[in-house]
Amino acid sequence: MAIPANALTSIVARWEFADGNPLMGAAMIGVYRPGASILHRLPAGVKLLGLLVFTTAVLIWRSPITVAIGLFVVAVGYLSAGYSPRVLLAQVWPLRWIVILLVPFQWWLGGWRSAVAIVGTLILAVAAAGLVSLTTRIVDLLAVLDRVLSPLRRVGVDPERISLLIALSIRVVPVMLELVDTVREARRARGAERSLRAFATPVVVRTVGYSQRLGDALIARGIDD
């Protein structure tokens, strides 16, 4: 099916870095972006296995050199899939606070090598996972998951429910971010920027409302079939 890939990417990129604020990109973590690269065409199961091997390897051989090699591999991965370094940055951007806290702590505890190894491994794991979800459609990921989880059927767990749950969690993130933004704007418009209550109350009320509507829609779309 023909899709205007360039137009699409540019819409996503514009949305992602609105106001030059890479934080906006956080909303786009792991959202599939169509493309024709080798990574895009690789079966989802192979990518998941690769991710597992890669993450295990950097965890086992935790060292600055491993981090350097891993970073090279991940960067080549992003570039070969047609993504700019900014996309890579957007994937790991949510980690910034953890990094800022962890680096001095690990440095003090075990020296700079340990700090680089541990924080580097964390960043690598997130970046690599991000690359897999950017290049893989959720349905394909879910299909693999269904297969991997199918032994659970014997103990009475429905794997489709689990994968649906995962799909829902992915879905809810952008909705919640938008909701929080709306409430923040409304609060600013009414000059109550600093009031926690003026923030928390509408967020909770709207979240409950949204989950009720979502529940209705799920029933109506045959979730219990």
Add this chain to the structure above:
Amino acid sequence: MITFEHLSHRFGDRPVLSDITCRLAEQRIGIIGANGSGKSTFVRMINGLATPTEGRVLVDDLDPARHGREVRRRVSFLFSDPDAQIIMPTVGEDIAFSLRRHKLTADQLDQRTAAILDTVGLSGYVEHPAHLLSSGQKQLLAVATVLVTEPDILIADEPTTLLDLRHTRAICELFATLTQQLVVVTHDLNVVADFERVLVIDEGRIVADGDPGECIDFYRRSMGVR
């Protein structure tokens, strides 16, 4: 065919629908009435989203309170807020979610998806992130996800409330082409003006029923609008 038999409903001790008996056989039926008059509760009974405290509703002789799944397979429901209806990250994946029980091959799935997106005017959006669509486009996608399963009856509860004029018209034009039975709750009286039948609900009762022109006039007068 939808039949209400002495159906009443209360939330706590507050009556919301009072002894409603009617038979909905026309192809396109509009439901209008003031905020809080019970319209949503009325239509939610039809696919079992709400269960009456007294009486019952039958869809082709099936009671949604007992045969929820069978009824929901025939009756699709469209809500006002498309954000709550779209579950999967991309347009194509959300359509595929509706068809997950239909045991289609990848090719068949692609074809059905392309066909329904073409019907609602979203062709070319298969791989588009669903939450980056405009609200009008999201609602068109929501329509596609409910129509693709080919229901016998489509219920829509204020489907155009959040839409601009252009997308409202797109939805109406789409409704006009449908062959299934259509029950539409709306505050936009133009939406139901050319339907076969309109019900006016007030405080949980059907206060006018019949020709759209007359019912809409009645409703306007009762609201003090000339």
